[in-house]
Amino acid sequence: MARIVIVSNRVPSPTERGPRAGGLAVGLADALKDGGLWFGWSGEISAQADGTVKRVEAGNITYATIDLSQADYDRFYVGYANSTLWPLLHFRLGLIDFRREDLEGYIEVNRLYAAALARELQPDDLVWIHDYHLIPLGQELRRLGVKNRLGFFLHIPFVPASLFTALPQGNTLLWAFCAYDVVGFQTEQHRRDFVDCIEQLLGLTVRGDGTVVAGAVSMRAIANPIGIDARGFAALAAKGERSAETRRLKESLVGRSLVIGVDRLDYTKGLPARFDAFGRLLNAFPEHRQKVSYLQIAARSREDVSEYQALRRELDRKAGNINGRFAEFDWVPLRYMTRAVSRNTLAGFYRAARIGLVTPLRDGMNLVAKEFVAAQDERDPGVLILSRFAGAAENLTEALIVNPYDPDEIAEAIHTALVMPADERRDRMAHLRARVFDVTAETYCRNFLAVLKG
Structure with missing residues (x-):
């Protein structure tokens, strides 16, 4: 051979x-x-x-x-x-x-x-x-x-x-x-x-x-x-749900819904528009204030390229502006970290999230979208919000598909996901999981x- x-x-x-x-x-x-x-x-x-x-x-x-x-x-x-x-x-x-x-x-x-x-x-x-x-x-x-x-x-x-x-x-x-x-x-x-x-x-x-x-x-x-290895990642997520890190995350949410984004710190990932979208969600839909937290993990990369340095400064400023405008003494709306997190921990975080926010400006595939789907609890799944310009969107059509250049459209999709009935969430996720488990x-x-x- x-x-x-x-x-x-x-x-x-x-x-x-x-x-x-x-x-x-x-x-x-x-x-x-x-x-x-x-x-x-x-x-x-x-x-x-x-x-x-x-x-x-x-x-x-x-x-x-x-x-x-x-x-x-x-x-x-x-x-x-x-x-x-x-x-x-x-x-x-x-x-x-x-x-x-x-x-x-x-x-x-x-x-x-x-x-x-x-x-x-x-x-x-x-x-x-x-x-x-x-x-x-x-x-x-x-x-x-x-x-x-x-x-x-x-x-x-x-x-x-x-x-x-x-x-x-x-x-x-x-x-x-x-x-x-x-x-x-x-x-x-x-x-x-x-x-x-x-x-x-x-x-x-x-x-x-x-x-x-x-x-x-x-x-x-x-x-x-x-x-991805969908079966393996699903098992990892089920195990990760019981991990100390996921328990700490859930306790810190105090019953709030979690929106999660996981990306490299890269200008192709649409992070500035994503931050803007979350700010617009809180402004346009005030009923979600103090009821949702957004965790963005953006591991640093290519720090010797000037565009990446500028992006990090921009995101630091936007995160500070959003938290300064909307935070309460017991609620920080946007949690932003630039260090990498292990796959084991991420699997548990995905399973705990109500929304997976995957909005690159352009992406070959984007396996985060597939990992989020594989990690979901089929009985009470979250909702995937996905850029139409991610390669994954060609197949994962039951996600809420958005234009990543339009922060208002992303904000509206987050609102839709937060109020989506359980039956619709289960139906969408069943179709998505079938595809993720088929193309591995x-x-x-x-x-x-x-x-x-x-």
Whole structure:
């Protein structure tokens, strides 16, 4: 049986616990259940970043990592990946900060990854590369003579040709996609936008099944939504409901309804409009004052990027304004924290919440929405409020779908959720849970690898 090789920008340590153990590590666990290799950056900055591979064996999985230099990190990660590609692919053209030297650094680091990875590969390995940091990696592997089946999955959105043309030398990146045998996207819309770019900007023909054939190029674009281990997370939530942390949270609410938001501190998550919406709820629907508390967990990230620093200052100011305006001596309406919380604790918090507030301006999928659904008590479930621009909205249609740019619409949805009858809450959640339990992390891995095997 072919060995599975996972490649991502950051490799999770096999000993990591807590918040970092979520996300990609959880989503890809099923791909490596029979063993394999996980390759990528160690997370370390080193003066001797020469592509030397460090290996850690954990069970039947090998974790292989390389270090980056400070210059590599600045140009590849902070520069091109997160100051150019991230805003572009989240439809935020005004935030793009492009520098030619960053693009060169991005390509050089992908070349470094390729040289190190090629030495690790066996002839029949299936190689599955993940996310926007590593788009050129397949092309660099091909240049080194690697013949293995190569797959790529983009976890964030894609944009139509009319926006992609804003990317300097963007066609070079599109051609890099064509080095893969399979390219996967979270939603059918993202796949269509990618196909739009391939056809309009490269002039290639895409068949009905998403296959691009041009000379030696044969690449297939598919939509394959990622899921969670729904059964496992539901069990975690049931257990977490009895945890000391969840008991403390419930006691602090004193019978009030809980609205919860859980995000990275990122300008794509729509947090300023979400804070505004909660303030407008309390202003427009005063009957909810002192009867609802909003907990926003926004773990800090990319603190060396100026836009993230500005966002944190803005949210600090908005939180202070809302609490200063509406708080009572025994009630703080908005609880805002910027440190990460473990998945175990979050599972219990989700189950305790009456509303899950998930309103990104643009998101590839958003697994928080699926975790909130899986965590609910079917007898007395909460309500999911979901941005129409989250990939999850393509499937989770029984949520209250909102435009994240409209704080008044979000406020009205929170009001609707707070007064929604129990029968309607149970009916909506039953449909949502059926979908979350059907499209899981296991089906995501199984479906992509089935296509990649050919």
